[in-house]
Amino acid sequence: MDHSCSYRYSIKNPDLRNTGYIVAIANIEDKHDRSTPSHYHWKILKCRMIIFSNSSILACPDKEDVKKVHIVFNKVGDDYDKLNSLFIKFSLRQDGAIRSTTPEIFKMCFTYTMTAKIAPTWNVLGFDYLVNNRDFLTTNGIQEGVKYQIVSDEFHTDLTLKPVNINIIKATEDIAPGEYVRVLPSLNKAVVEECSKTLPEIGSFKSYKDIRRHWKNIHGYRLPDDETSYYMIRFWRGEPLTYPDICVTRHFPIITPMPRPREEIVLSRFVSCLKSKIPHFLGIPMTIKIKETMELIKVADGRTPVPQTQDHPISLCTPTQNLRQFKY
Template identity: 25%
Template structure:
């Protein structure tokens, strides 16, 4: 079964490349829709003749490369087609695997439509996928060709591609009602909150300039039926059947193309990219696609081919059980396996013990690591009756694992050993968690200040004792004595103290310091934090009020710059125009002028 995100590989043998030839068809150079004519001609060739494969030449808008059998080329069928369509054909050339791979890929996509339609890198199932809001089956197909073999990589998925509605553009309700009531109404870009979109089938990103119910004058088509034929011949899409009055057209601008606008029906426009749906059974998706693919790959250029029926998968290395599967006749699955192993969370159970009826007993002990005594063991010792353990042979058991030691002395109460049971269940190890108190942290600045004051007092006392003067009484709680001693310290002592105060502060033990309550905050004045940080109070700027002015009169007089942004936003919102709160004044002025131009 194919899982999500897994590529299934199928193989088929290619015909001998020496029996094939390729020719290049060149279209006449015309201005305008050269690219469209190239794709339409290539698709027409593929749908007319099943014995050829073809593809537009990459990097060219006027060349098509066609691969066919040499016998088919000699029949002159391709020559007649070239003459009917006024094409130019080059001389036949040898077929290379890369050219065959490109032509096969384009030919398969063309012949699978409209049952499987190209959308970006996906092939989506269903003729009516453009109007389906639910989940859709999708396939990603890649080809890789060699001299004699073709590998087809298929990845199944389930996606969502809901159709777009006018409500998805967040158009104001008043503008939307006006659009539905008037056939000539147009929704401009400034009326949409989001004008970016994705265009089928390439899913390229473009910007919608306007939305209308009438086909624009610069559009090359005459009506909706012409657009349906164009999409069918170019991509194989089956556009939904609609009346001309119900069709909504979008004029889209692409930045890389230039100023030219392209017209698309709303059914070919999407607001969001294609979304994958996870956790879906994809076996049915893969089976339905493979049945259609085998119908299209019965022959290649008139030579019969056969594709393998069972898929293979990518793998980094062969499995160790592959030989056993091949011997049993079952197919070998080369799917990569997880290399992770389960983590063992408990001790392994003891080995099987053979019961004996000799009446001997054994004790089960736990061998502890070196440096620990048996008194601190978490596991107790127990006794069993009527069991003789098999002594270990070879290496001794590892340290820390349970070891069974037989007891030489029989127990006096073991009279019926045949009815005894083995009880070797070890008690559970219960961890004990102790909540250690975290060390108390104090302010470093306060520690430095107290340490500096203590050292200053000691130096002051030493100087006084040398001069044989009476020493004044110092108290640690007196603020006056500390300030006087601090001021009487000489400058040389201050420099020596300042160089050592940092190390002494870190070596000192934590002490309890009473916190000073912060000062109450008052509006208009700066406030100080308890650690000394300064916070400034700044009043907020008042919001600009809506002015009572005539916006239309100022616009006619080219004086909109005198009106503030709040007034312009209020005026635009009253007219149903979508406005963001952070738009610049220049954008608001342009929207006002655009809105007045429609009146």
């Protein structure tokens, strides 16, 4: 019998009628930062600079459009005026009128903003895991993290956390051209086209410093000071991209449960990080309380989760970080 727990936290939403949703269009023809060689990455960096320049707003880059950024802001107060100033500073413009904020848009922007602000203490891995280790890329063996899921309605955002052990299997020898691999942070599948001990000249980056800034500014990852080997990675479309070898793995990470006492420690660390990084948003303090503990028991009869309702309110009210995130 395998015991595993998920914990559901409830975050109170602001009154969505007091929020506005706008789509911003990034000017991708201006001079790019050297850490963002593509238009798409330049748009992402603009979005993240907006997030770290105004702790009240939520934002998310569009996953497909190379120019679009989604932004939710508080209509009560001066957030809209501040946004217009940031648009001028970072070369963006508003596309169309202010729109109503739907729970779907709110969830999308909240999720991206949350993962951006809690990095590098908690680093995105795949589409639903967070690793609790600033130096996880250079750490061997089992590391602690959570599997997370976010669901929003008009009044609340539910954050379901399942503490897990994560083992990212590092390659002990070079991966040969033609081999299929998983790349971080998405864990998408790709193929190795070339292996190089030095930075390839055909790539978009001119130095290891540019690569470190890229991974910090775009993904929140902190690469080590010492330069490593590189892989030229090809996806199903587009030109091959340069990846540090520590961001490439042959296999999907091994995910296993952790002992119940350890789960509480990991959850406490996660909530403490939220207290530090997201004390308020959209004009209100962020408050979070544990809503349910769902015990998942793998048995032959396929028993369903048993919810155990609790009520432990937690006030998140300490300072957040700012744009220094983007400076070395």
